[in-house]
Amino acid sequence: MNLHIMPDWHAYSMTLPEFNDTVHQTQLFLSQSQQVELILVDYLPQLREILSQKRIESAVTWSAYDLFQRITLKDEKPVALADFSWPDDAEFIRMNDRIEVWVKNTHFATVWVQQSPLMRFDRIDLLTDDIRRQELIIDDRGFISRVTTFNDDNEPIRRDYLTPSGGVAVQEDCVSAVVTTQQTWTPQTTFTNMAELVAAGLAHHLKSVPQNDYLIVSQSEMTTFLIHKVTPKQPVILSYQTERTDRQLEQHVPLQISGNVDFSVIDTPEQAEKLSAQSEQQSTFAIIPPYTVTARQNNVAVQPVATIYWFAPSIAMADFEVVSTLLASHPNVLVLIETTQSHALFDAMIEAASKTAANAHGIIDVDSQLAYKTRFQFIASQNEAQKMQYMANSRVLLDLGDTPNQYLQTQAIAYAVPQINRIQTAYLQPNQNGKLVTDRSELSGALNFYVDDTHWVSDVKESTHDIAAEYSDDMVWIKWQQIFNKIK
Template identity: 50%
Template sequence: MTIHIIPEWHDNAMRVPEFDDSLHQTQLFLSQGQDVILTIIDFLPNLNQVMLKNNLTAADVWSVYDVLQRVRLTDDRPVAITDFTWPQQAQFIYLPDRILVQVEDVQYATVWLDQAWQARIVAIDLWSAAGRTQQLLVDYRGFISRVTTFDTQGEVVRRDYLTPSGAVAVQETGDSGAVTTQQVWTTQTHFKNMAELVAVALSQHLASMPATDYIIMAQSQRATFLVNQVAPQQPVILSYQSQRTDPQLAQALLLHISGTVAYAVTDTQAQYDKIVAQLANPDELAVIPPYPVIATMQPSAQQPVVLIYWVAPSLEQADFEAVQAAMISQPEAIVFIETDQAHTAFDALIREASQTATNEHGLVDRASQEAYQGRFQFLPPQSEAKRLQYMSTARVLLDLGSAPDQFMQAAALTYGVPQINQTATPYVLPEKNGQIVTDQLSLVVALQHYLLAPQPNQLVRETAHELAQAHSDEYLWIKWQQVFNKIKQQRASS
């Protein structure tokens, strides 16, 4: 059995996807010795970073744009600034994330460097007196993969997708999206848009695969279009992840399963409850979390700093003041608040509270005020690796959202960290490895309990280990096998 996973990575052309169901499903299946083909329908000139950073190199890859652009190269080949031809008078100004190219003190080009691997060139913007004229995207295998041409108003005129030799393989018109192409596997040269061309190429590919394989497709409006256009012979499983489906639900977009889809999975019970009402057959939807828990029972050393990690997509003043009150009982406690919300108002609360912060002698001075302010650290949204790093040293995970962050809850189980939530989830057994709070007073009490509790907390760690068994990679694989078996039964009875 081969599993074809079709991610929804169109927003990741220049960055590595994070907290993505397709990515973690691929990791899970590979860990269980399954044959996986990542079927890439997105233009991803940085695909090697996705594969390397997430340990996916054991998976085979089929890329529709490699087919369209006739790319057979496989080796990683970074290009250098000297691989391009520049005007003789060009001057190069090196900055951390880019190289500015000037000719006679006029901007000629901006060479963009990869954020993770600073020496790698990923794109080049060309400029004239009227503004940006073209953008060149560099494929990780060492060639210009796409050239976007702009008019004087900065609007896209066309996009040319190139072969490694520099020939135009596909041309996409900027205003209408119409596509012109020359392919050996189809006589059609004109398509209404790129999605239609991708659908034809994907259909050709899947037609050559065994009908007994499985397709797991990240659910989206584009996925619905592709399923209906391609109608694969293989059973299709849609993967509904909250971060994709919530925006669709907010716009009242139907998430129905068409007749060509055999089954569906979603990431949480809360998401299941939202989606199941739209399905004709609720028995064709299962809850399978994308993030397995790897439990560790190794004893943790006493941490010199008492760290509260607070995941807060939205911050409420009453909750913030409750956390401030709880921290009075533990002078060594600091809180890292991960949020993309503006926190100017909360900075003012911190400064106000610092006016009465005393030192060890009971006096208020500048040092005591700065020390108090330093106990509250705001962080922008973090990567998976950074979050795991923070959780490995955290005393308590705080998440007061209506839908607690599933990745962080799994990470808390991994490291035996207690959790405080407002919403019950399968990741917390109240009074054992966490608390479900209902108001600010119960929040203060629960937080003080964990700030003052001895480390390591044996009950928390034992409960976390117990819950981890129900979220391990082996357990999640069993749930996937149950889905595959149900599909086999459906097909046998039809």
């Protein structure tokens, strides 16, 4: 079976996609020995790193921009400063994240260094009179792939997409959006915008894809436009993911399922209800989570400190007061709060409460106050690997949002970590692998149940083992096979 997947990696030209349905679907299909082709409609100069870091480098790739830019190179090729032409009297000043190039006491260029996971150059800014004039994007195969030219107000006015030899393959007018190009696969030389050119390139590629192969498309505004424009002959499965669809629903973007789509996959039952309510067309769909569950070892039994991992993009004051009260009476409890909200107000509350924090001997001193404050840790948004690491050492997952984080819920199941939610989801069986607190008055009791001792460990392990079996690689793959069989 050949599976062709079109990702929604529109925002990931220079970074790695996290919590992305395409990445996890590709990992799943490859683990089941399926032939996978990624149909890439986005400009991705760091693609090789994306594939490697996500362990999907064995997938075949077709790139619209490789077609446009006549790129046949496959392997990564790091570049050095000496690979570029610099003025003879250029001076190089190395900093943590960049190298500044100065010529005759004038800032000539900035070479930006990608920090993680490898030290490499990913772009160069050329300046005149301290104003950025051009941005040069370096493809990880070792050449300058795109040049963007800016006006005095730092607004892009032109983008040139280059061949590996440095010729201009595609020129985009950033003001009018008109694209000019010379391609061997089409006689058309002018397109209204880049999306039209991408659609033409995609239609050209799909002619070579067998009509009985499956095309799995990550739903987004861009991919929906392409499916409408191209009308593939292959069966199309549209993959909805909550993070994308919620954002589009907030912007009142219609998500009606097109007649060009044969089947739809939605990641949660809750999201299926949302999409059904806003769609005039009822479509055949299945609920398949993007994340599978593999049982892992939790270190809770050997941890002297009980860690509450609180996922809270937005922190409710009443919830924070409950957690603070718990920590005041449990000196062995630490709370990690993953949030994007400003926490200055909560820092002030912690500081004030620390003034009366005593040590084990009932003495209030500088050390006891510091010990209290350090038990509240605010952390920025975490990636997949970081979330997994935290789950391996957490006593309980606290997520009181209207849409509990699906990835964290699956990791809590994998590590047999009980979870406390305000919303019922398929990943929570109340009083088995966690607590459902529909009323705020229940929150304190639920937290105390899990931090007072570990009498619940064996029951949670047993219940999460049963839940994990439902979301294993094999079970999720069976759900996909059922879709393929229905389309046939």
